[in-house]
Amino acid sequence: MPYPTGASLPFVRAAAGDRIVAALLDFLLVVLTLGIGWMIWSLVTWQQGQSPAKSMLGLTVVDAATGRPYGMGQMFVREFLVRGLLFGAGAALTCELLTVADVVTLFREDARTLHDQVAGSAVAARQ
Numbered sequence: 001m002p003y004p005t006g007a008s009l010p011f012v013r014a015a016a017g018d019r020i021v022a023a024l025l026d027f028l029l030v031v032l033t034l035g036i037g038w039m040i041w042s043l044v045t046w047q048q049g050q051s052p053a054k055s056m057l058g059l060t061v062v063d064a065a066t067g068r069p070y071g072m073g074q075m076f077v078r079e080f081l082v083r084g085l086l087f088g089a090g091a092a093l094t095c096e097l098l099t100v101a102d103v104v105t106l107f108r109e110d111a112r113t114l115h116d117q118v119a120g121s122a123v124a125a126r127q
Contacts, residue, residue: 010067011124014059016106019113019123025053046075058126064112070121078119087115 014022029052030038041052049061049069061070061078070078090098102114112122 011062011122012127013111014123014125016111018057018059018125019106019111022051022053022057022059022123025056026051029053042079043072046070046079047072049075051079054123060124060126061121062124064116064120064122067124069124074119074121078115078121082119083115086118 026038029041033041038052045052045055048055049071050059051061054060061075062068063070063074087098087102098114105117106113110122116122
């Protein structure tokens, strides 16, 4: 099913700036907690479709077609399998060009990164 646009969206899209702040905050939290604290915190927040930073900023990962928040299983697939393994390996093989492409797609009209498109997700702002 194609990604809905305009007034028909079942959620309010998060702005690109909010998503960048969330990514930087998640990185900072990983560093400050040596990764362990962030992973434990993630196991709690993934149940609501959020990363620790998204939780702090009021952002939620949702199904792009329905607007329903992702659950634990969907977040595991999106964060670990798609972003971590697929895009991590892809970035290493392309000398980080895949990471740049992923970030650049954030500025499209639908504000969905490549990993969002692969996972079928979008990021919603607090309503």
